[in-house]
Amino acid sequence: MRIPILKLHKYLLISVQVELDDQTALQFQEDLLNKIHQEGSIGVVIDLTSVEMIDSYIAKVLGDVVEMSNLMGAKVVLTGIQPAVAITLIDMGIMLNEVPTALDLEQGLEKLQQELEG
Template sequence: MRIPILKLKQYLLVTIQWELDDQTAMQFQEDILKRIHETEAKGIVIDLTSVDIIDSYIAKVIGDVVSMSNLMGAKVVLTGIQPAVAITLIDLGIHLDDVPTALDLEKGLEKLQQELGE
């Protein structure tokens, strides 16, 4: 199953609608990097509202997606992080201190525009 990646102006919007397995996470990583390259996106909002649990591998993939996107010139904002996911990320030692976050997709877009100075 592939995670849909929508383009809105110079941004990419991703809403993860189900729990990720390892294969889907890797496919998502490849797909998002390809879309950044194709669209020259300046920013990405990844909405995790529907993700209730996360394991160490999926957390690492999300962290890697953020780092790789930044290397390609696209700023990432994470939205909708559930309490259990936040706890798990910290317990796993994964700190996304430099990654802007927001409560929902709308606030995430606003935060992305602020981060990009628009």
């Protein structure tokens, strides 16, 4: 299963609407990095509102996606993080201190624009 990645100007918008398994997470990672490269995207908003739980592997992949996107020059904003997801990320030692967050996709897009404008 593939997670849709939408392009809006120089941004990519992703709303994860499925439970993430290992294969889906790895496919998403590859798809997103390829899309950043192909489109020259400077920002990414990943909405996790529908993701209620993640395991340690998915947490690691999510952290890697953020770091890899940043290395490619695309700022990432995470939105809609559920409490169980936040707990898992912290328990796994995945510190996303430099990653802006927002409550929903709309606020995430606004936050991304603010981050990129200075």
